[in-house]
Amino acid sequence: MRLPTWLAQHLAALRALLVFTALLGLAYPLALVAAGRLPGLDARADGSLVTADGRTVGSALFGQAFTDADGDPVPRYFQSRPSAAGDGYDPTSTAASNLGPESVVDTLAADPAESTPSLLTQVCARSRAVGALNGVDGRRPYCTADGVGAVLGVFHRDGFTGPVTRVVSVNQTAPATPFVAAWQGVAVELARPGEDYVAAGAVIVPVRGDAPADPAVPADAVTAGGSGLDPHISPAYAELQVARVARERGADPAAVRRLVAEHTTGRVLGFLGEPGVNVLELNLALDRRLPAR
Amino acid sequence: MTTTTAGVLFALSLVAALVAVHKPFGDYLYRVVAGTRHARVERVVYRLVGVDPAAGQTWGVYARAVLAFSAVSILFLYAFQRVQNHLWLSLGFAPVVPHGAWNTAVSFVTNTNWQWYSGESTMGHLVQMAGLAVQNFVSAAVGIAVAVALVRGFARGRTGELGNFWVDLTRIALRVLLPVSVLGALVLMLGGVVQNLSAGTDVTTLTGAAQTITGGPVASQEVIKELGTNGGGFYNVNSAHPFENPTAWTNWLEIFLLLAIPFSLPRVFGRMVGQNRQGYAIAAVMAILAVASIALTNVFELAGHGTVPQAVGAALEGKEVRFGVSDSATFAAATTLTSTGAVNSFHDSYTALGGMMPLVNMMLGEVAPGGVGSGLYGMLVLAVITVFVAGLMVGRTPEYVGKKIGAREIKLASLFFLVTPALVLAGTAAAFATGNNSTALNAGPHGLSEVLYAVTSASNNNGSAFAGITVGTPWWNTALGLCMLLGRFLPIIFVLALAGSLARQVPTPATGGTLPTHRPLFVGMVVGVTVLLVALTFLPALALGPLAEGL
Numbered sequence: 117m118r119l120p121t122w123l124a125q126h127l128a129a130l131r132a133l134l135v136f137t138a139l140l141g142l143a144y145p146l147a148l149v150a151a152g153r154l155p156g157l158d159a160r161a162d163g164s165l166v167t168a169d170g171r172t173v174g175s176a177l178f179g180q181a182f183t184d185a186d187g188d189p190v191p192r193y194f195q196s197r198p199s200a201a202g203d204g205y206d207p208t209s210t211a212a213s214n215l216g217p218e219s220v221v222d223t224l225a226a227d228p229a230e231s232t233p234s235l236l237t238q239v240c241a242r243s244r245a246v247g248a249l250n251g252v253d254g255r256r257p258y259c260t261a262d263g264v265g266a267v268l269g270v271f272h273r274d275g276f277t278g279p280v281t282r283v284v285s286v287n288q289t290a291p292a293t294p295f296v297a298a299w300q301g302v303a304v305e306l307a308r309p310g311e312d313y314v315a316a317g318a319v320i321v322p323v324r325g326d327a328p329a330d331p332a333v334p335a336d337a338v339t340a341g342g343s344g345l346d347p348h349i350s351p352a353y354a355e356l357q358v359a360r361v362a363r364e365r366g367a368d369p370a371a372v373r374r375l376v377a378e379h380t381t382g383r384v385l386g387f388l389g390e391p392g393v394n395v396l397e398l399n400l401a402l403d404r405r406l407p408a409r
Numbered sequence: 410m411t412t413t414t415a416g417v418l419f420a421l422s423l424v425a426a427l428v429a430v431h432k433p434f435g436d437y438l439y440r441v442v443a444g445t446r447h448a449r450v451e452r453v454v455y456r457l458v459g460v461d462p463a464a465g466q467t468w469g470v471y472a473r474a475v476l477a478f479s480a481v482s483i484l485f486l487y488a489f490q491r492v493q494n495h496l497w498l499s500l501g502f503a504p505v506v507p508h509g510a511w512n513t514a515v516s517f518v519t520n521t522n523w524q525w526y527s528g529e530s531t532m533g534h535l536v537q538m539a540g541l542a543v544q545n546f547v548s549a550a551v552g553i554a555v556a557v558a559l560v561r562g563f564a565r566g567r568t569g570e571l572g573n574f575w576v577d578l579t580r581i582a583l584r585v586l587l588p589v590s591v592l593g594a595l596v597l598m599l600g601g602v603v604q605n606l607s608a609g610t611d612v613t614t615l616t617g618a619a620q621t622i623t624g625g626p627v628a629s630q631e632v633i634k635e636l637g638t639n640g641g642g643f644y645n646v647n648s649a650h651p652f653e654n655p656t657a658w659t660n661w662l663e664i665f666l667l668l669a670i671p672f673s674l675p676r677v678f679g680r681m682v683g684q685n686r687q688g689y690a691i692a693a694v695m696a697i698l699a700v701a702s703i704a705l706t707n708v709f710e711l712a713g714h715g716t717v718p719q720a721v722g723a724a725l726e727g728k729e730v731r732f733g734v735s736d737s738a739t740f741a742a743a744t745t746l747t748s749t750g751a752v753n754s755f756h757d758s759y760t761a762l763g764g765m766m767p768l769v770n771m772m773l774g775e776v777a778p779g780g781v782g783s784g785l786y787g788m789l790v791l792a793v794i795t796v797f798v799a800g801l802m803v804g805r806t807p808e809y810v811g812k813k814i815g816a817r818e819i820k821l822a823s824l825f826f827l828v829t830p831a832l833v834l835a836g837t838a839a840a841f842a843t844g845n846n847s848t849a850l851n852a853g854p855h856g857l858s859e860v861l862y863a864v865t866s867a868s869n870n871n872g873s874a875f876a877g878i879t880v881g882t883p884w885w886n887t888a889l890g891l892c893m894l895l896g897r898f899l900p901i902i903f904v905l906a907l908a909g910s911l912a913r914q915v916p917t918p919a920t921g922g923t924l925p926t927h928r929p930l931f932v933g934m935v936v937g938v939t940v941l942l943v944a945l946t947f948l949p950a951l952a953l954g955p956l957a958e959g960l
Contacts, residue, residue, distance in 0.1 A: 122473070124459075129477040132458045132575065133485055133547075136582065140546045141539030144587065145604075145629040148594050152604040152628075157595075161604045163622050163652065165612075172612045175622045177601055177651035180614045190616050197730070201646075207623045208529055208609070210646040212727040212755035214877040216764075216855040217715030218958055235717050235726065235758075258720040265720075314852070322716045335723040336730055342649030342737075342754045348730035387410065387418040389657020390733030399615055 168400055179347040180396055181205045189249055192364040192408050193399045194349070194357050197336050198242055201344025213238075213340045220258075220267050220322055222287045224309045231309075236265035236322070237287055242338040243331065250360050255327040256338070260295040264288060266325055268299055269307075269318030276319060286313050286320070296323065332356070348392030351380055365402065366409040375401050413711060416735025419661065420703055423739070424696075426665055427672050431692070434669060435676025441584045442557045442577060443681065454579050465570030468909025471558055472902055474574035475551060479518050479898065482544060486514035489540040490532075499533035500608050512886035517544035519897035520552055520780060522634070522641030522750055522872040523889060525880045529623050529644050534606055541641060542630040546590075549637030549670075550581040552782030555901050556674060557681075559786045562908030563810045564681045566916040571908050585670075586637060593632035593666060600662075601655035604628040627652055635666035638780040640750030640872045648740070648753040649729055660732055660753060664740055667749045671695075671778035674785040682810045686927040691788055694935045698777035702770055703742040709763035710738040714959065718760055727755030738763065745770035748780025750872030757850075757859065757877040761959030764875065765951065768862055771869045772947045773939060774829060780870065786904045788935075792926065793822045793907075795938045799924050799931075808923055811916040818910055825903040830946045832868035832892050837861050837950065845884045850877035858954035863889065868896040 119127070152161030159165070164176040174180055181204040182193035189195050202209035215235035223232040233241070240259035247254020260266045264287040271282040283299040286307050294304040307313070314320060334352040354376045362369040379398040382391050447455070447462055455462045466474065490505035490513060505513065509525060516523045522545075526532070532541070554577035561571050598604055607624030614620050627643045631653050634640060640647070648654040648663055672692065679688020710724050711734055718724040728737045737754035744751050745767035756764050770777075776787040793809055797819050800807030807814040814822075840846045840860050849856040862875035867889040874880075880889065925931065 122477075125473060125477045126481060128458050128460050128575065129474070129481040130485075132454075132478060132578070133481055133543075135454055135457050136547055137539055137543050140582065140587065141543040144590070145538040145542065145626040148591070148598075148604050148629045149606060149626060151595065152598060157598055160601050161598055161628070162607070163603050163605070163610065163624065164601055164655075165610065165622065168615070172610065172622075174612055174614055174620060175651075177655050178620070178622065180616070180620060181618065182614075182616050183618075184616060193615065205620065208621050209527065210529065210644055210650055211527075212646060212649070212758065212876065214755055214757040214850055214875075215717075215726065216757055216851045216877070216958075217717045217724070217726075217760050218853075218855060219851060220716050236720055239717060239720050239726075256720050256722075258716055324719075329722075331722060335721045335725045339721055339726040339728075341729045342727050342752075343646040343651060343729060345646075345651055346729050346731075347651055350730055383410070383415055384657045387415045387422070388661055389731050389736055390412065390415075392730040396615070403615070 166396065166400065168403065173400070174396055176394065176397060177347055178207060178345045178396070179205050182395070182399060191249065191360055193402070194354060194361060194395050196395045197346050197349055198338070198340045199344040199346070200340040205345060207345060210344050212342050212344065220265050221314060221320060222264065224289055224307055226309045234265055234287070236267065239338045240264055243333045246333045246337045250356050252332040252356065254333055256331045256333070257324050257327050257329065258322050259325070259327065260288065262288070262292055266295050266323045268304065268321045268323060269313035270299065270321050271318050275317060284313055284318065286318070295325070347394050347396060349395055351391050351393055354380070354393040354398070361402065364408065365406050367406040371406060372402070375405065412733060412735055416707055416711070416739070419736050420707070420739050423661070423664060423668070424700070427668055430669060431673045431676055435673035436680065438585060438673055439677045439680040441580050442677065451579050451583065455575065458575060460575045462573060462576045464573055466573055467569045468571055468905045471571050471574050472905040475555065475901060476898065478578070479551065482518045482547070483514045486517060486540050486544065487511060489536055490514065493533050493536050496533065496535050498535040498606060502531060502533050505531060508883045508886040509881065512890045515890040515893050516872065517541050517639070517641060518548055519870050519893045520548040520637070520639055520748060520783070521867060521870040521893045521897070522639045523867055523874070523893065524641055524872070525886055527645035528642060534625055537630060537643060538626045542633060545630065545633040545637050545639040545641070546582050546586050547578065549586060549633070549639065549781045550578050552780055553581045553670070553674070554578055554782065555904055556782035556785040557677070559789060559904050559908040560678050560681045562911035563812055564683070565912045566914060568912050569909065571905070571912060586633060589636055590629070590632045593636065593662070594628040596662065597631055597659055598628045600659040601651070602628040602631055602659065603652045623652065632666065634751060635663045635749065636670065638667055638671065638747045638749040640744065642751060648751045649755070654753055657731055657736065660736055660740065663751070664743045667747050667751070668743055668778065670781045671747055671784045674782070678785060678789070684810065684927070687810055690927045690932050691785070691792065693932045694939070695776065695778040695784070695788060697932070697936055698773065698939065699746050702746055702766060702777070703739055706738045706742040706763055706766040707735055709760055709766065710734050713760060714762070715760045724760050724763065727758035729754065741767050742770060744873055745871060746775065746777050748775045748783055748870050750866065752873055755876055756873065757875045761955050764858065765955035765959065767873060768858070768865060768951070768955065769943070771865045771871050772833070772943050774943070775869050775871060776939065783870065790822045790825045790904065790907070791939050792935055793818065794826065795931070795935045796924060796926065798938060799934060805922060808917055809926060811919065812911045812914050813917055818907060821903045821907040821910070825900050825907070826942065828899045829868045829896055832896050833865050834950065836864035836868060836888060836892050839888065840864065843884065845882070848879040848882060848885065850879070854954050854958040858958070861950055861954050864892060867892040870897050
């Protein structure tokens with residue numbers, strides 16, 4: 117019996133798919149799983165697990181949140197970057213923030229837990245907190261002193277043009293003080309929770325302010341990475357934390373700095389990627405060599 | 410060394426590696442598709458499939474074989490996801506919801522690898538390796554096979570036959586993709602990419618919190634994800650994930666892998682039409698557009714304009730420390746210049762103009778160098794349109810590598826070109842008209858960019874995401890599935906019809922009046938036509954999104 121051509125063709129397609137599934141979907145990956153058992157490759161194929169005192173404490177390739185049960189930084193440990201993965205460094209829910217470069221207006225609700233901060237306010241708040249933790253100036257351009265985005269909603273008489281009629285500091289609510297008292301002769305108001313000033317016709321004006329162009333808190337300390345699991349911080353952010361960690365451990369800052377240097381990797385071959393410090397490995401080495409007194 | 414210098418050296422080293430590799434690898438690819446001998450294992454495959462490897466196929470039969478194989482693949486992959494909870498290594502995950510399974514099935518069969526889901530919490534290991542990764546191989550092989558069929562149309566004369574799809578598919582998968590993948594996976598494993606069947610290791614961190622170290626057959630999937638310009642990540646964050654892309658040098662290798670085949674295929678074209686210089690001209694067009702795009706993306710990202718990047722001091726949101734700004738920007742350009750769509754950083758958080766570049770790359774039609782196969786056939790269609798435009802200027806019947814471009818050929822080329830812009834613009838308009846743009850994370854121009862990016866990525870079979878937008882809804886999954894399906898197979902049908910029409914012709918010998926298609930003049934014209942067509946089609950949409958935000 118001869119099958120109709122179209123049926124024969126789909127039958128061939130199905131048989132081809134099954135053959136390729138067996139070869140490329142089972143034999144190939146399973147052979148590589150087997151290859152991953154070879155000595156020298158097995159530790160890496162299993163996820164570069166690291167142990168301390170005989171128990172597995174993580175992966176050398178994953179960052180961790182070195183925070184206490186309340187989410188506050190544990191000061192004797194070097195701190196990782198901010199993370200957008202779950203509640204922070206959750207490998208079962210990896211993510212980036214996906215907030216854009218002009219995410220500058222917070223959504224403010226009456227209940228602060230319902231509010232959604234803009235990326236700018238997140239950056240400002242992190243900068244302020246990292247500055248406070250490490251005893252340096254946490255100010256940044258486009259940030260208020262109280263750690264939110266310095267952004268005005270400016271209302272004009274004729275929409276985009278005409279004299280200014282009303283100015284709102286859109287990310288600040290009572291009891292804060294507006295970061296500028298007046299704008300083009302008009303007194304600046306605080307934002308009221310629940311109001312959408314953009315929809316009401318305000319022109320959004322971020323205000324740079326007089327913060328230094330080169331802030332003391334490095335860029336990686338105030339931004340979330342791509343994976344939410346970034347195992348590294350920049351050498352600059354590590355250097356910022358040396359004095360604090362040394363003080364908390366009662367150790368010589370020079371000794372801490374030497375450990376940082378040991379765990380700093382430069383650019384591969386001198387030009388691939390950027391230098392970084394593996395935070396988990398550094399903190400493990402600290403516990404081993406300079407335990408807190 | 411400054412960040413900029415290191416970034417320039419990073420890009421230059423990729424160029425050098427591709428220049429070194431395209432010739433030997435292209436020659437190898439040529440021998441694979443042009444050879445007449447069947448390996449023993451291949452003869453076994455043909456017997457199991459039940460096809461005669463010696464039988465030539467007309468364009469219609471070739472196209473029906475492509476469509477039959479893809480249709481069966483979509484149904485199989487859909488069913489696979491729907492029953493995954495009953496299968497081995499499901500990790501306890503529920504069956505994928507129907508609209509999601511449809512979207513993912515189409516996505517992987519069309520070489521798009523758009524992902525509405527989060528890999529680590531949706532797909533079991535078996536679906537990943539025996540379902541999704543198999544399509545990574547065969548959808549790439551289908552793309553190369555179609556490109557080779559088009560080239561045969563140029564190379565052959567007075568015949569209706571374009572080769573045999575089953576032979577092309579089998580040889581490309583087994584002789585090209587599989588060996589390079591085995592080697593590449595082992596190298597990636599040396600770098601730290603995991604390859605196991607673990608459901609995850611629960612650990613207690615230094616400060617006493619719980620963390621699950623995820624597992625999976627990642628290396629085997631990671632390598633073909635790049636080599637086949639697929640781009641579907643094992644994990645949600647794709648090549649930003651430390652288990653997919655652990656070091657700066659694996660990052661380099663992944664970019665190299667995704668560019669290797671697309672930049673080697675022009676050599677195959679040159680060899681098959683018997684004039685290597687024609688291949689070099691096509692490669693030159695691709696290279697000019699690619700270098701310009703990579704350079705611009707780097708300039709925009711390193712300049713770091715925009716309120717948040719200025720507040721931070723660098724465009725570092727969504728980027729990993731080990732890659733830095735520059736190597737992330739180069740990855741973003743390369744992944745969208747090809748049809749890969751893998752990401753090692755999140756384009757949504759790029760500066761307005763830096764984030765526009767991936768969008769423009771996709772709008773170029775992914776021809777510089779484009780996806781495996783789809784890049785070459787897209788570029789050859791643009792070359793056909795260019796000789797037609799040139800022919801209009803001088804009043805001669807246009808010819809390309811010895812074939813006359815008549816009414817039928819130019820109609821097919823135009824239809825090919827019109828498919829994706831129509832899908833992109835109609836799709837974006839439909840999203841806004843039905844209110845489905847409301848799932849975008851950001852407001853204003855950035856929200857438009859998110860919607861435009863999603864539809865562009867699906868219609869061009871790229872699969873990279875601006876992210877931010879929530880696309881796991883029934884409307885988005887269904888609509889983007891349709892965009893991917895039509896954006897892949899309509900152009901393939903037009904290309905194969907064009908190939909059939911060219912193959913039937915008697916080759917025309919070149920005369921003094923023939924426009925030389927291997928000189929810089931022609932290269933410049935193809936670049937110009939490509940950029941002009943894209944600008945005319947998409948400038949209004951870009952002006953409302955990234956340009957409005959960035960200027």
